[in-house]
Amino acid sequence: MSDAPVYDIDPKRFWTDPYPDLARMRAEAPICYVPQLGATLITRRDDIFANEKVVEVFSSDQPEGLMTVLMGQNMMRKDGDAHMHERRVIFPTVSPKTVKTVWKAQFEDATARALDRLAGRDRADLVKEFAMEVSAEALKSITGLTNMDWREMDRVSQGMIDGCANYAGDPAVTANCNDCTASIDRHISARMDALQADPDLSLIAVQMQAGIDEAQMRANVKLAISGGQNEPRDAIAGAAWALLSHPEWLQAVRAGDITWLQVFEEYARWISPIGMSPRRIAKAHDLNGIRLDPGDRLFFMFGSGNRDETVFARPDIFDPTQDIAAAISFGAGPHFCAGAWASRCLIAEVALPMLFGRFPGIALAGEAPFGGWAFRGPLSVPVRLR
Template identity: 45%
Template sequence: MTAPNRRINAETVDFDQLWRDPYPTFARLRATNPVAFVPQADHYFITRFDDIAHIERHPAIFRASEPRSLVNRVMGHSFMRKDDEEHMVERKIVAPSFSPAAAKKVWSDTFREIAADLLDDLQDRGSADLVADFATPMAARSLCTVTGLTNIAWQDIARWSQALMDAVQNYARDPELARLGQEASDGIDAAIDAMIPVRRANPDRSILSMMLAGDMPLDSIRANLKVIIGGGQNEPRDANSGLIWALLSNPDQLSAVKADPSLWLRGFEEYVRWVSPIGMYPRTVGQETELAGVPLKPGDRLFLLVGSANRDEAQFRDPDRFDLHREESRHLAFGSGPHFCAGAWVARAQVADIAVPMLFERLKNLELDDSGEPARCGGWAFRGLLTLPARWSA
């Protein structure tokens, strides 16, 4: 693109404000500059639903591969950053671990046991931070089993996942975030190396077993498992705590879902639309094109802000409101097209089928604890609750 076009579409963004509450900025960009070049990030911010859907329908033009990406630097070259056959070969290898059938028949019993164990500990306490004491260990313990990395303590997998996510959005080049990301990467590599002979001797339906059975190269195993650990912790953890928060904040909708269990899944889908846990992913322009009237050239880098698209007024009525009864159910929280999130069905099973319904069943008279600091939320590329103080009848 020519320099004048870049200047015309240039946008200065307050990243601190974006972390605290990105939605006013997203709304402004959707209305005034939906394909906005942000010099601080050296990327275009794509904020409208239809534009992101268009990008995902044209993978030959908008490519996932980006050698300069922080994801590649931190995690290695995973299938998330590959295109075409190279992407599909690796995705097909892990598909048996992520299918709807696997979510129901292979992993659900484990998820139920983990949730029951956590709730046994919580039930008599009467109060807790449900991010730290339920959603985080629920996601991390489940992830240890699904990945096949059962030699990692859940506390480590949770910490390493967060360190990886912080490192891949470290656009300010904070050396401490980079160090923690490298430490997490090295720890996961060591855990993988230790478990490879175990999984070869005792194959199962875990992701590592599927990778070994499919003869995936070691570098790809490492990169793909790091990506899965990042998303596989963030998405279910933040959807779990977020759905609890949304329902406790909307008692009429909580009453509705308790009366009709089929609404648990509706609630999950509405929450990940409303506050998308993974709110951004990148693409690179592969050939000269135009988007929303803005000319783009090969090599231009895009941030697809699904956290904005999922609140697009052109797609959703009253988009800033959590409403599990809304008619417009299509969202982009799991992406779309060939890179649709492989773990979507496992996340749905973990959160909507098991963890959240069990929590509301076991913790009687559950409510938000307003005696101290309220629940806090943060992030824009990855957004979720940081704390969720709650209390119930012990």
């Protein structure tokens, strides 16, 4: 086991607000072992940025990891040529060209339908009554699972996210995750014949056309759902909350002084919807004087790196004008998020401008509690619609 300094956390407090502990880790023990998580954490941005690329030590191949056990070995749990081969296969689905020419119009239609349902309402919860639907409908298009209700898409995504973060081993969480993956498999099976006969650019279709093994195709679709629903949902609602709670920046984006993309990118740095990425230590390694042993579990803490005070001028402040070129919100190495272009389009080009365009007087109607450290976002964002 690693000889990194031990840092104890209160898991409930860490889930509610991880930032005080992460700041202490960066200052006192930037590489530390957290027994409550059973993992060594790397918390400084530059250490994460450099070492995420060293795949021969920090391996994504985790045969006993929660994601692999619960969802199958998807492309994110592979390294080297095996990983790059599958990234190339799915590129037609997530390329900037496909996002612009195929998915964006579908994103706009789905967002317009969600906004129409809010018309005439006095109040709404932006998480459950807007962002959840917009994100899920986008994911239905991209995956090819147009036969799945958007509410079920959100349910199965959340169930897998909970399962993959279930380091405490709660059997009820595991059982729910298994139920969610079974639902995805049923929906995939119901779509395969149609997409084989009339293929489109969806994730299911492009993998079948490329001859990807069916089990691998299914695992990659589950990966897309686990990372393509919760994070955009939370970023849409969370970025809207950030603007509503910082009216000076809302005024600036409406005046054209900053862009919606700046708002989204800064929110993704500040809150980091994907706060952590796990690795397995593949061989003995010394990192900054700390021994890492084969088989050790290690977490790259993106949510900490994105608030590194040695890198960012105002790390704990939402400021869309500050320089965030060093942000690692989508990762830093060969596993850089394949859905980054789709996320930027959905959130910065569609959901946020359409929401604030439809309701120019929208305002917060209460507190917006946040939760999570591996995946973080608002639990609700109550607003008045005007």
